[in-house]
Amino acid sequence: MKKNKIILTIVFLATFSISTFAQGGGAWNFTYNMGFPIGETNDFISKPSFRGFLIEGRGFVTNNFAVGGSGGWQVFYEDFGWVTEDISETATIHGYNRKYINAVPLMATGHFYFFPANLQPYVGLGVGTYYIETRNYMGIYYVEEDAWHFGLAPEVGLSIPFGNNSNAGLTVNVKYNWAVKTQKTSGQSWIGLGLGFSYLF
Amino acid sequence: MKKLFYYLFVSVVLISGSVFLHGCYPDDSLSYSETDVALTGYYDSVDFSTLRTYYMPDTVYPFRDDTTDKTPVEGQELILSEIASNMTNYGWTRIAEDDTLHKPDVMLTATAIVTTTVYVGWWYPYYPGWGWGWPWYWYKKSPRETNYWYPGYPGYYPPGWGWWGYPYYSSFTTGTLKLDLANPEDIRIIDGDTVVPLYWSAALNGILSGSSDEVRLKEGIDQLFEQSPYLKHN
Numbered sequence: 434m435k436k437n438k439i440i441l442t443i444v445f446l447a448t449f450s451i452s453t454f455a456q457g458g459g460a461w462n463f464t465y466n467m468g469f470p471i472g473e474t475n476d477f478i479s480k481p482s483f484r485g486f487l488i489e490g491r492g493f494v495t496n497n498f499a500v501g502g503s504g505g506w507q508v509f510y511e512d513f514g515w516v517t518e519d520i521s522e523t524a525t526i527h528g529y530n531r532k533y534i535n536a537v538p539l540m541a542t543g544h545f546y547f548f549p550a551n552l553q554p555y556v557g558l559g560v561g562t563y564y565i566e567t568r569n570y571m572g573i574y575y576v577e578e579d580a581w582h583f584g585l586a587p588e589v590g591l592s593i594p595f596g597n598n599s600n601a602g603l604t605v606n607v608k609y610n611w612a613v614k615t616q617k618t619s620g621q622s623w624i625g626l627g628l629g630f631s632y633l634f
Numbered sequence: 635m636k637k638l639f640y641y642l643f644v645s646v647v648l649i650s651g652s653v654f655l656h657g658c659y660p661d662d663s664l665s666y667s668e669t670d671v672a673l674t675g676y677y678d679s680v681d682f683s684t685l686r687t688y689y690m691p692d693t694v695y696p697f698r699d700d701t702t703d704k705t706p707v708e709g710q711e712l713i714l715s716e717i718a719s720n721m722t723n724y725g726w727t728r729i730a731e732d733d734t735l736h737k738p739d740v741m742l743t744a745t746a747i748v749t750t751t752v753y754v755g756w757w758y759p760y761y762p763g764w765g766w767g768w769p770w771y772w773y774k775k776s777p778r779e780t781n782y783w784y785p786g787y788p789g790y791y792p793p794g795w796g797w798w799g800y801p802y803y804s805s806f807t808t809g810t811l812k813l814d815l816a817n818p819e820d821i822r823i824i825d826g827d828t829v830v831p832l833y834w835s836a837a838l839n840g841i842l843s844g845s846s847d848e849v850r851l852k853e854g855i856d857q858l859f860e861q862s863p864y865l866k867h868n
Binding site for chain 2: 484506508510517521522523524525526527528529533535568571572573574
């Protein structure tokens, strides 16, 4: 069931992105992503994530505005070593504690390019879902929580084509990843920093 | 060129998709000792300062899948002596079973549990009938008050213990050393069952490494007491 949902979402996003080819002009972005936890994510894991990537397809519907889709993955991990925690007023646990977050953002996106020329600064917004799985280990035991979160991802970025006639370039962006809380799991948020390549068409 | 990127995109999505279905868990290897978890809890309506003497059988009760296997638990002497020395350090006096002058305040039992592979369970090794209804196997009889020392009542975790409801997952063969402190004369009727509430319960759980590691076992037992300062009298 969960797998079906994921696969369907990926297929949807892929086809959605590919359909933008028809509009004439767009970009593929492939970025390596870092994540800096804030809010409740920071309470769970404060260590930045250096394991992440994002793939985005964008197609221009006007000179300045592009729509598309994105999908990626960010893994947070922190080793807390030996910890002693009270798990209730009368119970105490001691063990080797590790925590993980696997976050998969899947978004429909809209981007506004200020100067669609050599330097291309843009602002954008992603609307969609974050599939987030958290694990809190004590030794070999863990508590797992997973949920599909509704999420938003406002973003500022810059694409820099390699040259006037080049259809490839560098891209850098900063994104506020906000996964709202669900009935059974808390919200997650982190600042994402993406560095990568753009293929412009 | 477009096609190239299209295929690249599709293949990256498919590969990453198949990977993330299993999640990514870097550095999830542990040394044997790092698998050890110590869990303790107490009954908060018990005044431990009034309890000073205890009786502990000289056997670690083996709890195995094969119930006919009655061989002594490996490291039994070490386990019992480490428990006794921690109790002494906390100001408790051990009463021997042939002591006809003193009746101990409480009984402390040690049980060694070897579980087969648990795929999904609760934090505490999941056994049907455990917790609210696992039978006490009193295999030692007090020479003086046989009835007291052989009640056979289930151990009862009073409300507020709070470690139930923790869904933990594991797929390893583990061993657990469980210590239970109770007064066998403190009999209650709960839901029609005659039970004895546990005053203190401690569990030391970890992967069985095959070779008994004395340091690991001793440190684990010490940790159970270290995180239970309410047992301390001095």
